[in-house]
Amino acid sequence: MTNVNSIHESAQSLAALNPRISKSQKTGAFETAFDKALDRTKKPEMELESTNALKEIASKGLNIMTSSDIVSGKTDKLLEMLDSYSSKLDDQNVSLKNIAPVLEKIKDQAGNLLKETERLTDVDSNLKKIATRTIITAQTEYLKFQRGDYLS
16 A cells, blocks of 8 residues: 555656646637737738728729620621622622622621611610611622622
């Protein structure tokens, strides 16, 4: 039994040699480290709040096209294609066989323009008239070409 007491006494003497940190000191160190970490996470939040991060983000260079803009652009493109087609018809060096693919593209463009023109409102009635006349011209040229009106 004397051995049991000697172990207990030696454990007490070791405790005296190794000063332990008390529980209050441990929690104080943890709280300090935790507070520092928490402060680091709060700083970006404060910066975000000052830059209005939760508000709407303004977009730069965003162009929203209306139906009028689309029809206007497609009408211009179709007119340019018709002009190019007309120049090729006048050129003696360009065969009708080479013109046929160009005319197919014109027909497709006219169909796309017709779909967009149907979406226009009465407010855009003048644009609708111009687009419709351009479509009719393109379709007429296609029919004339298919019928053989330009054969010599």
